[in-house]
Amino acid sequence: MKSALFPVLIACFAVAGCNRTPQEQEARYLRKGHEFMVRKDYARALLQFNNAVRLSPQDAEAEYELGLAYLADGNVNAGVAAVLRATRLDPQHVAARVKLAELMARSGDPGLAKESQKQMQELLAASPGNIDALNTLARAELQLGESEDAERHLQEALGKLPNNISSTAGLALIYLMRHDTKHAEEALKQAVAAAPQSADAAVSLAEFYVLTGRWAEAEAGFHKALSLSPGDAPTLLALGAVELRLGQKDQAQDTYRKLSALPGERYRHAYAAYLFDDGQREAGIKEFEKLAANAPGDRAARGRLVAAYLLDGRVPQAERVLGAALKDNPNDVDARLQRSQILLRSRRDQEAEADLVQVTHFKPDSAEAHYLLAQIYGSRGDRPRQTAELSAALRYNPGLQPARVTLAQLMTLSNSPDAALEVLNAAPERQKQTLAMLLQRNMANYVSGDKQAFREGVARALQLARSTDVLLQDAVVKLMDRNYAGARASIDEALAQTPDDLRALRAKAFSYTAQNQPSEAERFLTAYGAQSKSAAVQEYVGEWLWSAGKHDQARAAFARAKAIDPRFLAAYLALAEVDVAEGNLDQARASLTQVQALDSRNFPGQLLFARLESKAGRYPAAVDHYRIALELQPRDFVVMNNLAYLLADKAGQLDEALPLAQHAVELAPESADNQGTLGWILYRKGFYQEAGRCLQYAVSRDGDGKQMNAVIRKYHLAMTYMKLGDRTQGRALLLAALQQNPSLPEAAMAQSILRENNLR
Secondary structure (H helix, E strand, C coil): CHHHHHHHHHHHHHHHHHCCCHHHHHHHHHHHHHHHHHCCCHHHHHHHHHHHHHHCCCCHHHHHHHHHHHHHCCCHHHHHHHHHHHHHHCCCCHHHHHHHHHHHHHCCCHHHHHHHHHHHHHHHHHCCCCHHHHHHHHHHHHHCCCHHHHHHHHHHHHHHCCCCHHHHHHHHHHHHHCCCHHHHHHHHHHHHHHCCCCHHHHHHHHHHHHHCCCHHHHHHHHHHHHHHCCCCHHHHHHHHHHHHHCCCHHHHHHHHHHHHCCCCCCCCCHHHHHHHHCCCHHHHHHHHHHHHHHCCCCHHHHHHHHHHHHHCCCHHHHHHHHHHHHHHCCCCHHHHHHHHHHHHHCCCHHHHHHHHHHHHHHCCCCHHHHHHHHHHHHHCCCHHHHHHHHHHHHHHCCCCHHHHHHHHHHHHHCCCHHHHHHHHHCCCHHHHCCHHHHHHHHHHHHHHCCHHHHHHHHHHHHHHCCCHHHHHHHHHHHHHCCCHHHHHHHHHHHHHHCCCCHHHHHHHHHHHHCCCCHHHHHHHHHHHHHHCCCHHHHHHHHHHHHHCCCHHHHHHHHHHHHHHCCCCHHHHHHHHHHHHHCCCHHHHHHHHHHHHHHCCCCHHHHHHHHHHHHHCCCHHHHHHHHHHHHHHCCCCHHHHHHHHHHHHHCCCCHHHHHHHHHHHHHHCCCCHHHHHHHHHHHHHCCCHHHHHHHHHHHHHHHCCCCCHHHHHHHHHHHHHHHHCCCHHHHHHHHHHHHHHCCCCHHHHHHHHHHHHCCCC
């Protein structure tokens, strides 16, 4: 009997489920979602609301509830998007309209606050007395500085619902803005008394005590709120911060442990983060490892573990975790992005670039990847690609301020200040008044010639801070006015903050030379260097002394820099430069060998080594160093040109040299060196017409220059004329070159040609 009935019962249940209407199923999902929201289990609530939206994609209420769940779970972007969809599905959905306006008012963007104000004014015109709309309107008005209107609307809301916590908290905030703490506290205490079972009221009063620095009362307030609403994550988070402020580390640790045990993923790592930040790094890392092991597919958990490893200096462990992730899934863009940052720190730029290119392939809208690529191209001096990547980063994330500041700076330095100002003007409103943006705007105005705007901008910056950057801009204003003493006072204040800031040292030295007092500049720098324990300062002082002809003192300064910091590469490079200039090639080679031992991929070191070996006549070694330098800076046309010339002139490798020279000309066609090298290679390959065009341009750029390279180009052009049959121009140019420098190797070639053609 049992076996006969069983299939029937199963069929009946299946039919019953199938007979439930879509509306009933949606209502069930919404009901379950609300139950999880009450329990603050936002992850499960999101599952229910997403099911409701999939079942009824045109239902504004389902989208609205989904938006609230996302916001409660901390996913602001997804929450805003869902609420916005709700208002589009049903423009008359009042709750969704109010929530969207509230989010706009909270954004900190004056433009969005203005739109929020407009939306709520329209809603109140249609539905007078809506308390939520009145509260949101008041919030927008506060953002816009209209505190009297905000107070009036909050009082109106309280008149309709005297115990409304949002209205009371808003009113208390207005009192606080007026420094009227007495009335603010009274208002919040009345709200707590009127609603003794309201956790929100208790939290509002506790937050007031935090703002006024009454930490013990804040702690009691948060404890009361938790007794009314146990397991409320924001309240636990606030309580933990207060306990730390009171020095109650054991209680704080217990609070963060409770926070981590709550349902959902948002605060799962809070306890581990607390331990790590508290200096209990080993314990914190173990917690991060446990979280990552318990959720092998959770990229955020893995990312936190890797970040903890890196902060603790455990780079190999971090790389192993990311390597394992990429072995399982080579397309894991999060792992590639994080690994690229590790590679960049260790200056493995090419490997980092490969990872980032993969990230942008699979996730083209990754603003962070484009920004990191911009850093790589910037370090190589590849300004076009750096600019392109910064522009892409801002296209995908207009709020990425470091990318915006860097792009504006690049444009300013390339003498395109108007373009820099356009970039800055496109920033979100909340960023425009930040100090970093203001300082960059000041520089763009200065370069554009708008000195009045520069002055006004510096005055605004001084109101925000007297940081080193601001003080140096203030010094520029005073130098413009020839107020040299005032400029030096600002520079001294900057140096008191950052004694090793070379910009400040340069500015103070300039303030003396601008007064035609170079000896005072030298006296200041020498005295400053004598007291400084900074290798960078010593190296800068040495550069100044070298340029002033005080070579022995310069060498001593470079040696002091090296002694202060044996890993300070600039000191080794400076000493090598001195030795090359003085003909001490073996000593220079020893310094550069030390540079290579410390950093085998140091670009200036490779470049100087190549110059040294060329001067010593060790051309194969010079070629090797130029090759490495070109790997490090693939678009450096000077390196490209020098390598091409050596390959052609000293190694006879014309086929390899030609494309290098052509590429150098493409990058900098106005360069006489580039055109001259390409012309000489074409001559050596027998392409005399093409060689003549390049060499004619190079010689025309040289003018009457008597530098060695300019004279060599005259010899080469003269030889080209002879090959083309123009003996008159060839002879004239050869004789002119011989008169300028008869000791060059090219002179012997020229005399030989003259003899062969009976033109002496």
